[in-house]
Amino acid sequence: MPQHFDASTIPWQPFGDFPHFAFTILQVDMQQRIADVLFRFDAGQQIVLHRHKALNHTFVVQGEHSVYEMDGRLRETRPTGSYTISPASETPHREGGGATDAIVLFSMRPQPGEILYEILDDAGQPIAEITLETLQAIFEAQKQAA
Numbered sequence: 001m002p003q004h005f006d007a008s009t010i011p012w013q014p015f016g017d018f019p020h021f022a023f024t025i026l027q028v029d030m031q032q033r034i035a036d037v038l039f040r041f042d043a044g045q046q047i048v049l050h051r052h053k054a055l056n057h058t059f060v061v062q063g064e065h066s067v068y069e070m071d072g073r074l075r076e077t078r079p080t081g082s083y084t085i086s087p088a089s090e091t092p093h094r095e096g097g098g099a100t101d102a103i104v105l106f107s108m109r110p111q112p113g114e115i116l117y118e119i120l121d122d123a124g125q126p127i128a129e130i131t132l133e134t135l136q137a138i139f140e141a142q143k144q145a146a
Helices: 130-144
Strands: 014-017 017-027 034-041 050-054 055-062 065-068 074-078 083-086 092-096 102-109 115-121 126-130
Touching: 017 092, 017 130, 034 055, 034 130, 065 102, 126 130
Parallel strands: none
Antiparallel strands: 014 017, 017 034, 034 102, 050 115, 055 083, 055 102, 065 074, 065 092, 115 126
16 A cells, blocks of 8 residues: 655644744754755745755655745746755745645755855845754754654
């Protein structure tokens, strides 16, 4: 009998006060500098403007992963099963789900001294940085809560 991915079994948590997405950290390996995180992007919504400041490998587990330009125009759509390798980039963007929620595995691989994400306001000005150490602290709290 085939098994189906059931996103309702994942212990999703919000990312601060930022709307339209949630996450769960699967693993953080400080020695190898790899963080594996599942993100759930709400259908038909766009998340906070940001930049990926480190190498990201992504795999779309469910739904359709949409990537938007800073001005809201659709840049790219990645269907279920898509695997993408994206280098660090200074180009800001937003992400979201397509017609249904999207579940995307991000495997982040920062070099020493690199941050993972730079969170931006709507004008493109930095308001927060997310580092591997940030994710490690969240991961430890996540494990304690479980």
